[in-house]
Amino acid sequence: MFEQYKLGGLKLALAASALAALTACGTVSDVDSAGHTQEPVFPAMKDASMPEGSYVNLENLGKMRSGMTKHQVQDLLGHPQFSEGMFGVREWDYIFKFRQAEGQPDKVCQYKVLYDTDYMAQSFYFHPADCLQQAPAPVPAPTPQPRARTLNLAADASFAFGSAVLRPEGKAKLDELAEGLKGAELISLDIVGYTDRIGSVQSNIQLSQARANAVRSYLIQHGVSGALISAEGRGPAEPLVNCPGAATPEVIACLAPNRRTSVAVQAR
Numbered sequence: 001m002f003e004q005y006k007l008g009g010l011k012l013a014l015a016a017s018a019l020a021a022l023t024a025c026g027t028v029s030d031v032d033s034a035g036h037t038q039e040p041v042f043p044a045m046k047d048a049s050m051p052e053g054s055y056v057n058l059e060n061l062g063k064m065r066s067g068m069t070k071h072q073v074q075d076l077l078g079h080p081q082f083s084e085g086m087f088g089v090r091e092w093d094y095i096f097k098f099r100q101a102e103g104q105p106d107k108v109c110q111y112k113v114l115y116d117t118d119y120m121a122q123s124f125y126f127h128p129a130d131c132l133q134q135a136p137a138p139v140p141a142p143t144p145q146p147r148a149r150t151l152n153l154a155a156d157a158s159f160a161f162g163s164a165v166l167r168p169e170g171k172a173k174l175d176e177l178a179e180g181l182k183g184a185e186l187i188s189l190d191i192v193g194y195t196d197r198i199g200s201v202q203s204n205i206q207l208s209q210a211r212a213n214a215v216r217s218y219l220i221q222h223g224v225s226g227a228l229i230s231a232e233g234r235g236p237a238e239p240l241v242n243c244p245g246a247a248t249p250e251v252i253a254c255l256a257p258n259r260r261t262s263v264a265v266q267a268r
Helices: 002-026 058-062 070-077 168-181 201-221 249-254
Strands: 091-098 107-115 121-127 147-154 186-193 229-233 260-267
Touching: 058 070, 070 091, 070 107, 070 121, 147 168, 168 201, 168 260, 186 201, 201 229, 201 260
Parallel strands: 186 229
Antiparallel strands: 091 107, 107 121, 147 260, 186 260
């Protein structure tokens, strides 16, 4: 009878010991109720399920924040790689490998996640402590460079003489431009109207402004955002050619390149 009692007591002691091992207080480090520790203790790497380490997704690692659930941490980093216990675990450990510059061996670091008593992740540690700074940052995708394009509409072909009403030829050019902008990320579209030097400066500025406004209105009607379009009339400023002399038919024909509407586009 005594032997049976002694055996039963031994079994209870072993069961209690096993349960303590499974529980392991949930931590290896001295973790407070808020999920922090003054001195994180990292387990021996040889005891990991993957002592060689795994290549962590750097974007996922960068998303780690306090307040995450265990499921969320696991989604980002995978299963913890050590056995701190089965019940009440508040400490997860990993071994991560990071690619180095060409010819350099991989950097191997330990990573620890500590949980509060509600099992929400609260603090994170690397060993060595400077590993995070040495780990290579994800290489961002190259930002598409803006494409610049300038369309020059000859005023003589786009507008009637002295008029700001678009001709079919001018509309066709703008239709082609509007179609080419579909699907592009428009950054800006700047319209500048010009005239030749014949006539008063003020009347030429007014005419060039009216023509620039006409081009702007047409593009808006065809789906281009007006918030990205500017329109300005500069009259006889910035001539492309210089043709001296009075306003003879020959001089007026020579000045044709100056009579234009410029459409400068920046888009991705």
